[in-house]
Amino acid sequence: MIRRLASRRDERQPIAQTNRRQPLRPWQIRERCFNVGRRGLDPVEIRTFLHQVADELTVAQTALRAVQEKNARIKNALRSWQSTQSANRRYR
Numbered sequence: 192m193i194r195r196l197a198s199r200r201d202e203r204q205p206i207a208q209t210n211r212r213q214p215l216r217p218w219q220i221r222e223r224c225f226n227v228g229r230r231g232l233d234p235v236e237i238r239t240f241l242h243q244v245a246d247e248l249t250v251a252q253t254a255l256r257a258v259q260e261k262n263a264r265i266k267n268a269l270r271s272w273q274s275t276q277s278a279n280r281r282y283r
Contacts, residue, residue: 214247
């Protein structure tokens, strides 16, 4: 377990060096450490990280909404097709 945590610590990079194209992993959010300065945590570093998390959450929610809309369209098309098929069979 110590080796696993040590390897994860090596993977951490300051926010300025991370590539914004790569999605954050849950463990990166849970284990994120911020530098402690003379007056406490660096607010700029925290704000940058929060903006990154918020951006990725926006992307995920947008994708979820698109999938839900597509799902609703497919369900409606299937219901319509099923209704048409059942109506055609009744009159035969």
